[in-house]
Amino acid sequence: MISLNNIAEICGVSLGTVSKAIGGKPGVGEATRRRILTVAQQHNYRPNRLVHSIQRGRSMMIGVACNRFDDEFAGGMVTGIFETLFEANYDAMVIYWDRSVQKGVHVLNSLAERRVDGILMFPPASYPEGSYLDDLRSFPNPIIVLDQAWPGCEYDFIGSQDIEGALLATEHLIELGHRSIAHLGCRHTSTGEDRMKGFQKAMMRHGIAIHEKWVRDAWEPPFEDAYKIAREILEQPERPSAIMTFNDMVALQTMAAAHDLGLRVPTDLSVTGFGDLSIATPVRPQITTVKQDPEEIGRRAAQRLIERIEAKSEDQPRPKLIQDRLPTRLVVRQSTAPCQSAQ
Amino acid sequence: MISLNNIAEICGVSLGTVSKAIGGKPGVGEATRRRILTVAQQHNYRPNRLVHSIQRGRSMMIGVACNRFDDEFAGGMVTGIFETLFEANYDAMVIYWDRSVQKGVHVLNSLAERRVDGILMFPPASYPEGSYLDDLRSFPNPIIVLDQAWPGCEYDFIGSQDIEGALLATEHLIELGHRSIAHLGCRHTSTGEDRMKGFQKAMMRHGIAIHEKWVRDAWEPPFEDAYKIAREILEQPERPSAIMTFNDMVALQTMAAAHDLGLRVPTDLSVTGFGDLSIATPVRPQITTVKQDPEEIGRRAAQRLIERIEAKSEDQPRPKLIQDRLPTRLVVRQSTAPCQSAQ
DNA sequence: CTGAAAGCGCTTACAG
DNA sequence: CTGAAAGCGCTTACAG
Numbered sequence: 001m002i003s004l005n006n007i008a009e010i011c012g013v014s015l016g017t018v019s020k021a022i023g024g025k026p027g028v029g030e031a032t033r034r035r036i037l038t039v040a041q042q043h044n045y046r047p048n049r050l051v052h053s054i055q056r057g058r059s060m061m062i063g064v065a066c067n068r069f070d071d072e073f074a075g076g077m078v079t080g081i082f083e084t085l086f087e088a089n090y091d092a093m094v095i096y097w098d099r100s101v102q103k104g105v106h107v108l109n110s111l112a113e114r115r116v117d118g119i120l121m122f123p124p125a126s127y128p129e130g131s132y133l134d135d136l137r138s139f140p141n142p143i144i145v146l147d148q149a150w151p152g153c154e155y156d157f158i159g160s161q162d163i164e165g166a167l168l169a170t171e172h173l174i175e176l177g178h179r180s181i182a183h184l185g186c187r188h189t190s191t192g193e194d195r196m197k198g199f200q201k202a203m204m205r206h207g208i209a210i211h212e213k214w215v216r217d218a219w220e221p222p223f224e225d226a227y228k229i230a231r232e233i234l235e236q237p238e239r240p241s242a243i244m245t246f247n248d249m250v251a252l253q254t255m256a257a258a259h260d261l262g263l264r265v266p267t268d269l270s271v272t273g274f275g276d277l278s279i280a281t282p283v284r285p286q287i288t289t290v291k292q293d294p295e296e297i298g299r300r301a302a303q304r305l306i307e308r309i310e311a312k313s314e315d316q317p318r319p320k321l322i323q324d325r326l327p328t329r330l331v332v333r334q335s336t337a338p339c340q341s342a343q
Numbered sequence: 344m345i346s347l348n349n350i351a352e353i354c355g356v357s358l359g360t361v362s363k364a365i366g367g368k369p370g371v372g373e374a375t376r377r378r379i380l381t382v383a384q385q386h387n388y389r390p391n392r393l394v395h396s397i398q399r400g401r402s403m404m405i406g407v408a409c410n411r412f413d414d415e416f417a418g419g420m421v422t423g424i425f426e427t428l429f430e431a432n433y434d435a436m437v438i439y440w441d442r443s444v445q446k447g448v449h450v451l452n453s454l455a456e457r458r459v460d461g462i463l464m465f466p467p468a469s470y471p472e473g474s475y476l477d478d479l480r481s482f483p484n485p486i487i488v489l490d491q492a493w494p495g496c497e498y499d500f501i502g503s504q505d506i507e508g509a510l511l512a513t514e515h516l517i518e519l520g521h522r523s524i525a526h527l528g529c530r531h532t533s534t535g536e537d538r539m540k541g542f543q544k545a546m547m548r549h550g551i552a553i554h555e556k557w558v559r560d561a562w563e564p565p566f567e568d569a570y571k572i573a574r575e576i577l578e579q580p581e582r583p584s585a586i587m588t589f590n591d592m593v594a595l596q597t598m599a600a601a602h603d604l605g606l607r608v609p610t611d612l613s614v615t616g617f618g619d620l621s622i623a624t625p626v627r628p629q630i631t632t633v634k635q636d637p638e639e640i641g642r643r644a645a646q647r648l649i650e651r652i653e654a655k656s657e658d659q660p661r662p663k664l665i666q667d668r669l670p671t672r673l674v675v676r677q678s679t680a681p682c683q684s685a686q
Numbered sequence: 687c688t689g690a691a692a693g694c695g696c697t698t699a700c701a702g
Numbered sequence: 703c704t705g706a707a708a709g710c711g712c713t714t715a716c717a718g
Contacts, residue, residue, distance in 0.1 A: 001455075001458070001483055003694085003695055003696080004695065004696065005694095005695070005696090013704075013705085014704065014705045014706075015695090015696080015697095015705085015706095016697080016698080016704075016705060016706080016707095017703085017704060017705070019695095019696065019697060019698085020697090020698095020704095023697080025697095025698090027703065027704080028703070028704080029703055029704085032703080032704085044481045044483075046452065046455045046456050047456055047695090047696080048397065048456065048458060048694095048695055048696065049453075049456040049457050049458075050393045050396050050397050050402065050457065050458055050695085050696095051397060051694085051695045051696040051697085051710080052695095052696075052697085053393050053710095054391065054393050054394060054397075054695095054696085054710050054711060054712090055695095055696065055697065055698095055709085055710050055711095056697095056710090057710080059393065061436075061457075064437075068418070068422070069412065069417075069418035069419075069421040069422050069425075070415045070418030070419050070422060070621075071415075071418065072413045072414075072415065074412075075411070075412035075413030075414065075418060076412075076413050078412040078413075079411070079412050079413060079439070079441075082412075082437075082438075082439035083439075086439065086450075091436060091438070091453050091457060092436065092437050092438075093404075093434060093435065093436050093437075094407075094425075094435050094436075094437045095425075095434070095435075096422070096425035096426075096429065098422075107429075109389065110392075110434050112344075112389045113389050113390055113391065113392040114392050114393065114404075114434060115344070115391060115392075115393055138387045140344055140387075221621070222621035222625075224624075224625075227625065249621070249625070252622070252625040252626065253625045255625075255627070256624075256625045256626070256627055259627045260627075278413075278564070278565035278592070279595070279622050281567075281599075282565075282567075282570065282592070282595040282596045282598075282599045283595065283599070283626060284598070284599055284602045284603075346710085346711055346712080347711065347712065348710095348711070348712090356688075356689085357688065357689045357690075358689085358690095358711090358712080358713095359688075359689060359690080359691095359713080359714080360687085360688060360689070362711095362712070362713060362714085363688095363713090363714095366713080368713095368714095370687065370688080371687070371688080372687055372688085375687080375688085390711090390712080391710095391711055391712065393711085393712095394694080394710085394711045394712040394713085395711095395712075395713085396694095397694050397695060397696090397711090397712085398693085398694050398711095398712065398713065398714095399694090399713095400694080687718105688717100688718085689716105689717085689718080690716090690717080690718095691714100691715095691716085691717095692713100692714090692715090692716100693712100693713090693714090694711105694712090694713095695710105696709100696710090697708100697709090697710095698707100698708090698709090699707095699708090700705105700706090700707085700708100701704100701705085701706080701707095702703105702704085702705080702706100
């Protein structure tokens with residue numbers, strides 16, 4: 001790719017003049033400018049932004065540390081992130097720190113070495129720990145954590161009101177007369193833990209006993225194990241009349257298990273999801289779920305990160321740590337109904 | 344962030360010595376080296392890879408131009424891409440050129456200005472054209488196109504055997520005795536066009552007439568309009584006994600429409616999907632579909648791109664344009680069954 | 687073993 | 703209006 005130096009040679013002028021001409025700076029004769037611009041265009045000159053990054057000490061690049069790309073919810077957040085970054089003129093460098101990549105490799109280094117101005121981080125399924133946390137701490141620029149937090153997380157966090165959402169879903173079931181309610185969760189993630197807490201809170205509030213054998217966990221997308229677990233729960237002689245699940249995919253697996261056991265949803269079993277993913281509506285019965293707003297989470301996280309970056313470069317007082325949790329909303333559809341065996 | 348120059352000052356040695364010490368190059372005294380390394384570690388020195396990019400004329404960065412992130416299939420390809428790039432020590436810069444971002448903005452420029460060594464491109468829903476194609480042509484490094492091609496596409500392409508896959512699905516329906524077969528496609532995309540061709544080919548091969556009114560198109564993920572279109576088709580007095588659809592989401596919408604009209608799948612209506620997304624199995628009935636391998640597409644595309652990049656820098660003869668289409672496979676599940684009204 | 691210098695591609699005061 | 707020079711953070715021959 002042609003450089004300013006090359007153009008200078010071609011035009012028989014100095015580097016500085018070319019720089020000014022192309023940068024639209026004053027102090028270049030009209031004829032010279034035109035000549036330079038023509039040559040630049042002919043050779044398809046593009047300014048080298050890597051150089052600018054070095055000179056300004058600001059790369060205008062954000063690091064996005066992703067976990068998985070085949071997940072609609074994560075995808076929604078990423079969409080929001082990119083919209084916001086684009087508007088603010090930031091580019092994005094993406095890394096993938098799945099188990100396959102992780103293997104002890106310190107992927108964060110590449111972000112630091114490329115001098116990203118900040119990091120938007122989707123925590124890996126297992127919370128970061130040890131030398132890995134050290135990596136994070138030694139990163140000099142702002143970090144924002146999305147969706148999943150971990151105990152003692154020292155960074156700004158943007159996510160959903162998971163506890164409240166789970167509470168809504170559970171209370172919805174309780175209001176329908178259900179008392180034998182199972183929870184098929186995902187407690188090794190922080191959202192899973194919170195949703196479990198919301199479940200517990202609702203049950204306690206209404207003085208309903210929680211059966212430990214009905215509190216189980218699915219592993220990870222696409223949550224195929226949820227099918228087996230749901231079956232186990234539903235095959236028992238004493239079975240719940242409702243299952244509150246971690247998310248819509250788990251709900252779907254649960255509904256499949258019920259179906260295969262000859263149980264009708266919602267007549268024989270009510271099921272709630274979480275997330276309001278795009279499968280929640282085309283499926284029959286449509287899934288009663290808790291709506292989240294992944295794109296808005298992404299947008300806010302990106303905005304927040306940019307604020308931090310700008311505050312830092314302007315030497316403003318370091319803003320206080322925030323925890324921003326977007327509201328969730330119950331969407332009642334077809335997978336829940338009044339309890340048949342209600343008193 | 345601390346620089347080599349800073350370390351040199353602190354240690355009272357020259358820049359070059361520090362560079363050698365940290366780079367593990369010979370020609371530095373053991374004591375000096377140790378002193379330098381200690382200071383570097385204390386201050387958390389990280390080499391500035393932007394500088395290397397400039398010096399070597401190779402950024403070791405790949406541009407990934409994405410369309411949407413909330414799509415499982417695209418996500419699978421991206422996963423494969425990242426796996427491969429990571430192994431080959433490339434980083435990735437991602438841009439998002441959805442309709443919202445596009446708006447005439449030439450997003451490709453940022454890729455060129457950041458000097459990415461190559462581009463992995465998911466074409467936007469509407470084929471690139473005009474000045475947009477000029478942008479592509481003026482990009483000096485290799486470009487590989489994934490999944491969707493457009494007429495006259497001048498780049499290496501990696502995708503699926505869409506025509507063959509659609510042929511498999513359609514012939515499966517024909518073998519089951521179906522003769523009144525509708526196609527709910529997505530012809531404004533190249534995969535949609537190909538799947539339609541496969542459908543036509545199968546029908547022609549077996550001498551079955553195609554009813555134009557039964558060949559319709561859905562728009563884009565999450566394909567909510569497919570529900571309405573499927574209903575329109577199924578509400579007619581004369582309705583098909585099977586619908587071959589563009590993908591699993593469209594199949595799901597079609598099944599929902601059938602369900603809401605009191606039609607049982609597969610007894611009254613057979614439906615095929617495409618893609619074998621993760622919803623295909625937990626749904627009841629499970630979707631008969633055509634399996635693709637998005638991750639492998641991603642991996643091959645990334646490999647191919649890296650080959651091209653390396654070939655280029657080694658001044659090898661420019662490799663010939665390739666079109667690599669991965670095989671597809673029919674997966675028969677529960678959404679298809681012998682035609683009831685078969686002769 | 688150590689340092690001074692050129693160079694990668696640029697911008698920006700500062701001279702002429 | 704134009705150019706020479708310093709500097710961003712590095713690497714790499716080349717002197718000492």
